[in-house]
Amino acid sequence: MKLFFILALIFSAQAYAENGSRQIDADDLKRFFEPLPESIIDEEKNAALIKLGKTLYLDPRLSVNDKISCNSCHKLDSYGVDNEPTSPGHDNKRGDRNSPTTMNAALHIAQFWDGRASDVEEQALGPILNPIEMGMPNKGAVVAKIKAIDEYQKLFSEAFPNTEFPFNYNNIGVAIGAFERTLLTPSRFDDYLKGDEDALSQQELDGLNKFINAGCTTCHNGVVVGGNSYRKIGLVEPYETDDLGRYEVTGMESDKKVFKVPSLRNITQTAPYFHDGSVETLDEAIRLMAKHQLGQDVDSEFVEDVKAFLGSLTGKD
Structure with missing residues (x-):
């Protein structure tokens, strides 16, 4: 059932990407993401x-x-x-x-x-x-x-x-x-999710569309755009690593090379990337994730647009 739901979301997203609309339908967007809460701890009481x-x-x-x-x-x-x-x-x-x-x-x-x-x-x-x-x-x-x-x-x-x-x-x-629990970083993307249609630039919206259409939201979704599931690195194309990941915790064969999906909030500021910090640039990280997790060879325009979108996840000063 979960697989059908994910596929439905991807196909729905593809329709948005193909129609050239500047905006993504707000109701459907909520299926993929939600804005950060104002607080997750009572700061006055605590x-x-x-x-x-x-x-x-x-x-x-x-x-x-x-x-x-x-x-x-x-x-x-x-x-x-x-x-x-x-x-x-x-x-x-x-x-x-x-x-x-x-x-x-x-x-x-x-x-x-x-x-x-x-x-x-x-x-x-x-x-x-x-x-x-x-x-x-x-x-x-x-x-x-x-x-x-x-x-x-x-x-x-x-x-x-x-x-x-x-x-x-x-x-x-x-x-x-x-x-x-006080270290929350609301961003322009949160403003967009809350209804500010001018919060993102055209390139950022193009990147968001491509991010959804490619299937990135299968793993990177929810309030922190990730951080809410575990996935094998090299899900489609094998990824070379000696780190057995979650297997070291559970001992389950199915957990070999499985890691918690990282949040993409502030991702443009937190290089280097991946569990071992082996990837120096966000451009390379986007390409490698598309290849190893989605089985796609993406072009430079895809990388630049998705990177622009990811920039909208940087916390506001």
């Missing part, structure tokens, strides 16, 4: 928790050498990434996967490329104990280190006012996750 979370997010003292913070790899002033293929950890070693953006991440189906964390609260705790990343030896060491910092005595008591023992490892994740 002000103290969010303040603690932001402080922890920016604090390199969460690492074993006092030099690596969440912000080191997920920079708030760089759309939640560090623009490196893979990120250096506390001893300058690098992992195998690209650091995905924290912007809008709370709206994803799960966290990490393989979906091993269910939400941003759980995800925030992983890198702290990762021996390559922040390198802390165990949960107790993290709590003891943070508890010894005077600033955190007040911040934790205010963030967890009705808790007898506010200092615990889980609460670090709760606080960082609360802060990350």
Whole structure:
């Protein structure tokens, strides 16, 4: 049933692409996308928790050498990434996967490329104990280190006012996750989805039509234009990678080389691309996705128009 629904959407989209209309029917557009919500956390009610979370997010003292913070790899002033293929950890070693953006991440189906964390609260705790990343030896060491910092005595008591023992490892994740839930980046595309017909240029609309018509919306759909499903890389044309992806989490043969579909919000700003950060430019990423996921060889006009559309997903200042 799901396959028939997807095919119906693609064929419907093709009609729009072929009729040369500047606009896409608003009702049908809602089948593919939805605008970002205004908020996903009550910022007034959770002000103290969010303040603690932001402080922890920016604090390199969460690492074993006092030099690596969440912000080191997920920079708030760089759309939640560090623009490196893979990120250096506390001893300058690098992992195998690209650091995905924290912007809008709370709206994803799960966290990490393989979906091993269910939400941003759980995800925030992983890198702290990762021996390559922040390198802390165990949960107790993290709590003891943070508890010894005077600033955190007040911040934790205010963030967890009705808790007898506010200092615990889980609460670090709760606080960082609360802060990350504020990292939404509404864009001109959201304005368009809400009815502003002049929000996108003609080229951006052409790119949107081509994006839909080619079948990109099969994977890149919903509120963050992706992030809500898992797909095998090389679905149509094989893609060479030694990374087994979600298989390492589930052990299921069908999950080999399967990864969470990345969000395309802010995609023009978050190079390099793919799970291993091996693709340097968005042009190349578009071509490779068309080939390996859709079995299509696209021309330069397609790439330029789709890239223009993707630019409309960049958060507004």
